[in-house]
Amino acid sequence: MRDGVFRALADPTRRRILELLATRDRTAGEIADEFPIAFASVSHHLGVLKNAGLVAAEREGQHVRYRLNTTVFQETVKYLMNVFAGGTDA
Amino acid sequence: MRDGVFRALADPTRRRILELLATRDRTAGEIADEFPIAFASVSHHLGVLKNAGLVAAEREGQHVRYRLNTTVFQETVKYLMNVFAGGTDA
């Protein structure tokens, strides 16, 4: 599960998506508009982020609205701080 | 540069290496002993971690001693917290 989070964070497009969502929720289309790549590719990235638990999606009529899942962020920060502090053998 | 950090963190073997180094410095051999994979593969992982700036290496006679680079950890935590707080458009 942690694997998925870091793999998701490893791609700059996906990090940019997260940064966009951090300021406010957006629909898939609004997100896709921010990138020069194909709509389908952005959709794929959104799927990766959703799978990792970093974002949540909710259908709103024709649109699908994405938002940041802050819980997973917090857990990830906690994990890193724990390793950094030498406290993590697990 | 951030890319390298998250890509490095995406592999469970490498995270485990970081966790080991968090408790104390170790030589490449000591680290390799902890894993069931080939020595050369661990060496490769160490290279990835070093490249990402997450660890530093120093030759000590025949051995090469690895240690955690806490600075990059701190920066990474900072980045995540910043996104999490909605403060990062960059």
Place this chain on the structure above:
DNA sequence: GACTTATTTAGATACTTATCTAATCATCTA
């Protein structure tokens, strides 16, 4: 210098992934 031990590098293979286009699914509107 030859031999041993510690580590990295090279080359090969299998697997994963980012991207694309085309097709499909979902919802709304006329």
Place this chain on the structure above:
DNA sequence: TAGATGATTAGATAAGTATCTAAATAAGTC
């Protein structure tokens, strides 16, 4: 229900990566 719009899924391709064995480099010992 047909057509339009928004979004995901499928299939293909090219690039990246984790692993291996074998070879090379570095340092200590005899």
